[in-house]
Amino acid sequence: MADRIPAEPLLRLEGVHTHIGQYHILQGVEFDVPEGGITMLLGRNGAGKTTALRTIMGLWQPSRGSVTFEGRAIGGLTTPEIALSGIAYVPETMAVFSDLTVEENMILAARSGPLDRKRLDWIFSFFPAMQKFWHSPAGVLSGGQKQMLAISRAIIEPRRLILIDEPTKGLAPAIIEGMIGAFEALKRETTILLVEQNFRFAASLGDTVAVMDDGRIVHRGTMTALSADEALQTRLLGLSLDAHQ
Amino acid sequence: MKKMRQNKKTEGDDMADISAPAAPSAPDAIPKKSLDLLPLALPLVIGLAAWLLIGSTTTWLTLTLAALAMGMMVFVIASGLTLVFGLMDVINFGHGAFIAIGAYLAMTVLAPLSGWVQADNLALNLAALLIAAVVAMIGTGALGLVFERIIIRPVYGQHLKQILITMGGLIVAEQLLHAIFGGDQKSMALPAGLRGAIIIGDLALEKYRLLAVAVGLAVFAAMQLTLNRSRIGLLIRAGVENSEMVEALGYRIRRLFVGVFVAGSALAGLGGVLWALYRETFTASIGGDVMVLVFIVIIIGGLGSVGGCFLGAILVAMMANYTAFLVPKVALASSILLMVAILMWRPQGLYPVAKR
Numbered sequence: 001m002a003d004r005i006p007a008e009p010l011l012r013l014e015g016v017h018t019h020i021g022q023y024h025i026l027q028g029v030e031f032d033v034p035e036g037g038i039t040m041l042l043g044r045n046g047a048g049k050t051t052a053l054r055t056i057m058g059l060w061q062p063s064r065g066s067v068t069f070e071g072r073a074i075g076g077l078t079t080p081e082i083a084l085s086g087i088a089y090v091p092e093t094m095a096v097f098s099d100l101t102v103e104e105n106m107i108l109a110a111r112s113g114p115l116d117r118k119r120l121d122w123i124f125s126f127f128p129a130m131q132k133f134w135h136s137p138a139g140v141l142s143g144g145q146k147q148m149l150a151i152s153r154a155i156i157e158p159r160r161l162i163l164i165d166e167p168t169k170g171l172a173p174a175i176i177e178g179m180i181g182a183f184e185a186l187k188r189e190t191t192i193l194l195v196e197q198n199f200r201f202a203a204s205l206g207d208t209v210a211v212m213d214d215g216r217i218v219h220r221g222t223m224t225a226l227s228a229d230e231a232l233q234t235r236l237l238g239l240s241l242d243a244h245q
Numbered sequence: 246m247k248k249m250r251q252n253k254k255t256e257g258d259d260m261a262d263i264s265a266p267a268a269p270s271a272p273d274a275i276p277k278k279s280l281d282l283l284p285l286a287l288p289l290v291i292g293l294a295a296w297l298l299i300g301s302t303t304t305w306l307t308l309t310l311a312a313l314a315m316g317m318m319v320f321v322i323a324s325g326l327t328l329v330f331g332l333m334d335v336i337n338f339g340h341g342a343f344i345a346i347g348a349y350l351a352m353t354v355l356a357p358l359s360g361w362v363q364a365d366n367l368a369l370n371l372a373a374l375l376i377a378a379v380v381a382m383i384g385t386g387a388l389g390l391v392f393e394r395i396i397i398r399p400v401y402g403q404h405l406k407q408i409l410i411t412m413g414g415l416i417v418a419e420q421l422l423h424a425i426f427g428g429d430q431k432s433m434a435l436p437a438g439l440r441g442a443i444i445i446g447d448l449a450l451e452k453y454r455l456l457a458v459a460v461g462l463a464v465f466a467a468m469q470l471t472l473n474r475s476r477i478g479l480l481i482r483a484g485v486e487n488s489e490m491v492e493a494l495g496y497r498i499r500r501l502f503v504g505v506f507v508a509g510s511a512l513a514g515l516g517g518v519l520w521a522l523y524r525e526t527f528t529a530s531i532g533g534d535v536m537v538l539v540f541i542v543i544i545i546g547g548l549g550s551v552g553g554c555f556l557g558a559i560l561v562a563m564m565a566n567y568t569a570f571l572v573p574k575v576a577l578a579s580s581i582l583l584m585v586a587i588l589m590w591r592p593q594g595l596y597p598v599a600k601r
């Protein structure tokens with residue numbers, strides 16, 4: 001099921017170029033995110049993965065090419081418009097509001113009204129720390145807890161697509177195990193585009209995969225196929241993934 | 246090295262949380278915001294030092310009330326500016342224009358109300374001031390909307406241009422005031438009921454200063470309430486820290502910014518009314534002297550921090566008033582010295598705002 005790519009993907013990037021200042025970072029990025037499941041975006045450090053997510057989110061404007069979400073071009077829209085169309089974003093920096101409590105962070109993330117108690121309990125079931133630190137300012141949370149808050153914020157209301165940038169960066173193995181459970185629960189109800197450096201984590205969660213290098217997509221396929229082919233892994237990703245953990 | 250150790254510690258915390266969700270062992274380990282109280286000791290230290298140097302308690306109390314009144318007026322003017330800077334990184338040297346416009350609007354409103362102003366009836370006096378203040382705030386708020394559109398918006402993200410064009414806006418506004426109202430010095434008398442002082446023993450508390458303190462505290466309380474208890478307030482605080490993430494959550498930060506800019510302009514207008522009544526005479530450049538203090542205050546408070554701005558305003562005003570009495574020659578330099586000292590202690594200001 002996950003191996004078949006539906007005719008109409010949820011998100012499609014075609015020939016996307018992004019300039020940051022004078023630098024030409026994305027140089028014709030092409031990939032699809034099929035509806036449902038987790039699409040992994042892999043690649044070495046500096047390959048352009050973060051830039052790709054920021055471009056989808058409208059935080060950088062693509063200088064060329066098209067970004068299509070649910071059949072609608074979102075390339076020229078502003079970031080709030082893109083967010084309102086149903087895309088949530090968990091940046092690499094997590095960007096929790098450290099001066100605000102966990103609760104206040106969540107209140108702002110729940111745009112359409114008061115917090116939904118049931119949904120909150122669902123989130124607490126895999127991120128119990130969020131309940132425990134509900135009234136604490138986000139600034140005092142540990143790195144792993146900030147990551148959980150950043151993800152909780154993205155899922156407090158159902159969204160069509162969630163972009164997550166390196167959620168396991170700098171986390172201890174035990175916490176990463178916990179994260180896997182959370183993502184498995186998540187992928188049952190929504191579509192996720194996940195940037196990841198930890199290959200084991202990626203392999204255990206990913207359905208579809210795209211690999212970037214030097215601002216371009218250099219490989220597309222299924223996660224099962226990539227996991228099975230160690231030579232391909234080494235060629236595409238080098239040793240950086242293993243060295244990371 | 247330091248970072249590694251930090252990571253280890255936080256990872257340990259996480260593990261405990263995940264493996265023991267009930268966390269029965271350490272229910273009291275929940276971190277609360279540690280209130281940073283140290284800066285609050287500064288006014289106490291400065292006040293105590295001044296009291297020892299001055300030697301007379303009544304003189305000291307008079308000077309302290311004068312400082313608090315001045316501090317509150319500076320705070321009212323500065324509070325909007327610090328949020329405008331924090332939220333959008335906009336440096337607005339034109340803020341002083343709203344002080345002057347507020348003063349002229351109040352003068353215009355109070356002229357036909359002179360019966361109420363001169364009446365021997367405190368309620369009527371205050372009503373006249375209230376009407377003048379409300380009109381001044383509506384006027385400066387509306388002008389703030391225009392100012393944001395035509396002066397600020399074209400130069401988002403370009404600091405040098407912001408400085409030049411907002412200074413230009415200030416000059417244009419001052420010249421327009423001169424053209425409309427004439428270039429002579431204006432006067433605005435205090436209402437009868439607010440002149441003079443309340444005498445307690447040999448202590449004289451000037452009534453208008455008490456009013457200024459009350460207004461300043463009310464503005465501070467209203468701002469704290471808004472920033473801490475309302476969704477808009479949460480968005481403003483979140484936006485000061487990371488405006489990009491606020492947008493990624495689906496909020497239009499520009500709209501929020503325009504709202505804050507308008508509110509900040511209205512508060513500058515209110516500050517202008519208070520300041521003009523305090524000095525009783527003014528010209529279109531009334532904003533000039535006070536804006537120097539305002540910039541010092543938002544720098545030592547921590548750009549974007551309303552609490553820091555409040556404390557900074559009180560400190561600057563205390564220094565100004567005490568030194569004016571003790572060593573008049575350095576009165577002007579005192580606030581600069583204070584700023585240098587505080588920035589040597591805390592380079593980001595008293596209450597630094599976390600920035601992405």
Ligand SMILES: Nc1ncnc2c1ncn2[C@@H]1O[C@H](COP(=O)(O)OP(=O)(O)O)[C@@H](O)[C@H]1O
Pocket residue numbers: 020023025043044045046047048049050051052
């Ligand atoms: N703000 C920026 N200004 C200039 N160059 C940038 C900026 N952000 C990223 N880059 C460059 O773009 C390239 C891709 O970066 P990034 O998208 O962060 O890679 P990845 O997330 O795959 O590690 C890198 O060479 C990086 O140096």
Ligand SMILES: [Mg+2]
Pocket residue numbers: 049050051092165
């Ligand atoms: Mg990255």
